Amino acid sequence: MASATPLLKNDTLPAATMAAGVGLELGVLHEGYAPDAKLASTGDQRVSLVPSVAEQLIKDGYGVIVERGAGVYSGFADSAYEEKGCRIASRAEVIQKSQVLFSIEPPVNDFAPLKGKTLISWVGRLQDKGKDIVAKANAAQIRLIDVTAVPRITIA
Secondary structure (H helix, E strand, C coil): CCCCCCCCCCCCCCCCCCCCCCCCEEEECCCCCCCCCCCCCCCCCCCCCCHHHHHHHHHCCCEEEEECCCCHHHCCCHHHHHHCCCEEECHHHHHHHCCEEECCCCCHHHCHHHCCCEEEECCCCCCHHHHHHHHHHHHCCCEEEEHHHCCCCCCC
8 A cells, every 4th residue: 555655855746546447448349250251351250358368457447348249259258258347339439438459450440530549459560561550550640559569488
């Protein structure tokens, strides 16, 4: 628990307090997979955030909004997310209410409504397709975090 006693004698700043309620809203987008899709891109069956991870984020003070059906083809029903404290909403509502969004494939067709938001996704920014995605995200004023660029280690 934080102490109200200043760390320095001349510290006149008020003690930090956490605001009541949810802090940052995180959104989880459906990847667009449909077994009967007639489009060239049939989406991805995976989901970018599973219920157990969402639960931990909620415990840390984040709000998590999941697009309806986002985890269905990964084996996670909407009720699994709701049991962990997530809210289920339409794609438009998830995009509107979230400050940070997770998606395995960047939702290029939805870049316009993502203006001013942060998107965490697999971009591959050094490949031609990734360079195009980065250019489109910059034009739409989206902060893009490419998880392929996040350093990681493997302990085998």
